[in-house]
Amino acid sequence: MRTAPLATLAVALVGALALASCGKPAPATYQVTLANMAYGPLPTDLRAGDSIEWINADIFQHSVTARDGSFDVDLPPKAHGRTVLTKPGQIDFYCRYHPGMSGRLTVAS
């Protein structure tokens, strides 16, 4: 008599959790390749929690350095590096070695 309502509650809870996870997509990882002294196309649908994997395909050392100090990824030639975007907002970044290389990430909540 008491087990039936509990089982119903458990099913409802699982259902609710499933719905909640459907509403908010799982964090995604995007790849951005650096080549010929430039950052490749940047993802446009970023959300807080997503990651960017930076791939330096260039023959030169580069960096991805946030102007607000929130990240600084050093990328020797052919190296990879990762940035986790923890909060929403706009982040301007540049290369410390070649400051003319720059970009802006727009992160939604």
Added chain:
Amino acid sequence: MIRNTLIGAALALAIPAVALAQAAKPNDAQIAHIAYTAGVIDVAAGKQAIAKSHNKAVLDFANEMVRDHTAVNNQALALVKKLGVTPEDNATSKSLAAAAAAKLKELGKLNGKAFDKAYVNNEVAYHKTVNGALSGTLIPDAQNAELKGLLQTGLKLFTEHQHHAEMLAATLK
């Protein structure tokens, strides 16, 4: 009347310059040699700065010059090997090398802030000259597409270096 005279004067000045440029048009083997020599010169200047300077910003810049120019020259060596081209010494390479040797000697006599300023000012001037040669002569005259592509990457890189040197020069005043 005045206009025609002015145009005539301009042509009189321009034609010999064009004829000279055509006569001196470098081939790919010479272009590769000029670009490589330009890189070697800046690596040598950077190494001199690393040995002499105590300013962190100047040292960072000099290290960047050595690293980037070595990387692009290694790429150039790999490319000429692949293409079976032997870089050919020429008057432009010789005059670049002679001017650079004189500048190394001149800077070698300076120390401290005087050295830092002279090195960085020379880097601004040097990169401007090389960028002018790349965009005005070397890139347009290069026949091989891969060589042209590498020179274009070089121009992007050297333009960045010129801006970096200009920013640095402003902080050393």
